[in-house]
Amino acid sequence: MVKDQEFLESKASYCLDLAKKMGATDATVTVGHSISETVNFRNKSLEASDRSDGLALNIETFVGKKKSSISSSNLLDENIKTLIEKCFETTKITPEDEFNSLPDKSLLSEKINNLNLYDQTRFENEKKINYLNELEDSASLSQKIINTESSFTENKSNFILANSDGFCSGYKTSSFTASCVTVAKDENSMERDYEFTSKRHLSDIKKPKDLGEKAAEQTIKKLSPNKIGSEKINLIFDKRIAKGMLNAFASAVSASAIARGTSFLKDKIDQQVFSKSINVIDKPDIIKGMGSQNFDSEGVSSKTLNLVENGILKNYLIDTYNGNKLNLQSNGRNGGTTNLYFENGKISFEELLKNTSKCLYITETIGHGSNIVTGDYSVGATGFFIENGQFKYPVNEITIAGNFKDMFKNIILANDLDFEYSVNSPTMMIEGMTVAGK
């Protein structure tokens, strides 16, 4: 069983009292407990089981404008005492930083809305095994599938965040995640693909049969790929890749990148950064949402933010420290975005495919080729060549490149948005990117 609120609160207040007693002017404590159980299958039989049970403590102490932090997994009172002493000693000799402070009291979250983020259902390992059996049976129907690996993870977590201004709150969350990776082989190639599902509530996850079938189908489709020539071409990003554009955008509008001057979107508030049809929203209060939260990691209440309206940048993601630096108020985004998404476009997926006579449909990218300082983007990719709206043949060993500043202004979205993950996008087309191949 995951530790209850009472236990975590008692640890948190022990830490706060001790820090105060030693002379800290302010302090913040997070205490969390998480239990997670995973079962792994390979080629239709049990391969591994994994149970983890972890406590985590994080303390920040302030002496005026000086700050330092410690973290530990050992919650014995004696150990906590030693660590807080060390933290306090370190704080005293750390130089002042005028922007250090606890969040403004008036911004702290007062009411905890029930976002239905916790499902207490216990899915015994036996049941995970049954789920994976069914999943792998459906994944390995085709002779072309030569290896299947799948897993089921159940996680239950609880936490308390408390600070010396009297904030003390936290809540339980759960997640149930199943994934399947399949390898297919033919005379020309060996390919891998995957499918997964992750939900707060057990009853919402995908059916094992559907998950296995989809993984296998996607993998087999990739067999015998071609390499294509180098050219400028329109790209369509599958939803699972399209959401990566939002992650790059989120890094570029984080207050820390803006304050440090290391973002290509610095000083772009109220300017056109996307094509006119684009709206980007970060919504923390979606019921059962994978990224939902009542408050950020400083206790600041988080509300829905329209980051981009009609292509115009409206807000940054602001935490207390960088907010102080930029002279802006925190909007409860310490720790990043919550449920981030592009609003639906106007055309269907089929219409998007037929939008140009030929294009590349990208299903996977590899590499870390996003440069947030310059906006340059260059990654390895695999996908499919599309002609007149029809999937023609798989493509790999190519790279795709461009610059976010141009790419963002050339986005066309389909109207097929789903709220599967914490970051979601409809299928996306970006016009005129460079593909390097043969």
Add this chain to the structure above:
Amino acid sequence: MSNFFSKSDLSRKDADTIVSDTLKNCDDGELYLEESKSESILLDDNKIKSSNYSSDLGFGLRAISDEVVAYSYSNEISKDSLKSSSDNLKSTLKSIKGTYNHEIPKSNKKFYEDINPIEQKTLNSKLEVLNKVNEFLRKKDGSVKQVTASFLGEQKSIEIIRSGGESLVDVRPLIRFNVSVMLEKNGRKETGVYGIGGRQSYDDYLKNDNWKNVCEEAFRIASVNLDSKPAPAGEMKVVLGPGWPAILIHEAIGHGLEGDFNRKKTSAFHDLMGQKVASEGVTIVDDGTIDNRRGSLTIDDEGTPTERTVLIENGILKNFMQDRHNARLMNTRSTGSGRRENYRHVVLPRMRNTMMLSGNQTQEEMIKSVDKGIFAVSFGGGQVDITSGKFVFNCTEAYEINNGVIGSPIKGATLIGDGPSILKEVSMVGNDMMLDPGIGTCGKAGQGVPVGVAQPSILIDKMTVGGTKL
């Protein structure tokens, strides 16, 4: 050396009893105990942005029967906690009939000292170095707009208790010192990053004001990129510089030679043992025994002493990297490559210091031989798809080559290639093998472990460069 039993109701004798009882009828397994202390001090935007100290303590209990690995960990070292982990493993592994393999090789060699680098340098003197870095770079040139510098230090103590009570211990220091600088000139911004580190004290790396060299190198890379032009797109010849660019070897070849992927036949190399996978003259080893290197280990995380494993010898595939579990299932021996990020994770076969050895050509000859291509000097991260064999890495410093002469610097582009065939495209191997500066972290299955790489300059006849200029 940590005493894991001094502050616990769990005695060594209890632990031995529970471990032996849990592993009865198992093929392998152990209790892994770990205590780590780490610090991170960061200067950013003219200020000490954070100073964090962290301590972690926990155990992981592993039982293996045939192909099944059962694992349970906790950060509470107590009799109850170990018992409940043991019960959890027993419930997974019902009706098993294995024979425990007690054999584990021994060695008394050590590749680093039992030091705690965090305690060896005062916080004040670390802060002083960071402030000097900031001042030095900002005074150096008006184009310097942002400086980030950090110290990361760690001491990790581990003990492995096997069935029957055999105990194996190791104490591992690790440090890293990093500088990142952003320049702005004529409206363009570019970043340069450089770092150093390994398994010694901070001062071993910082003597003679060596921090200045780190600053100079970060500054140089950023300045080169301020003048960079769009990179070309398409297939062409690529000359790689010595040292850190060996992450190409790590991504393209290394991962595909890890035992687990080959046992599962998901690696593009699984049926190529004994065959020619690289040009003649290409020899690649994975070595855990180099003194004080980031990827070195006295024993691996299963207690096996590390070694120098020859992976490819003169073009021929010779060995995979193995942990005990995959070695047993593949009928071979562990190469001392069983590693884990910490007690929260299971052991996997991983790389240590992966190196391509020197040949006898010069970098100059290579450049001269190229009509149209690029010269890649430094890289950011890389990644590989083990199954298709395709890998990428991102240039952070690269130049055009035109008619045998190095030309303008080019913007960071991704290079993509095919692991099993790339080494056959190596047509020249340089005589200038160099180790990387000690900064690599390898990710696999969500676990990061410190690694090293090394290589001489090499010429690759055909690779796809992912620029924007057609």
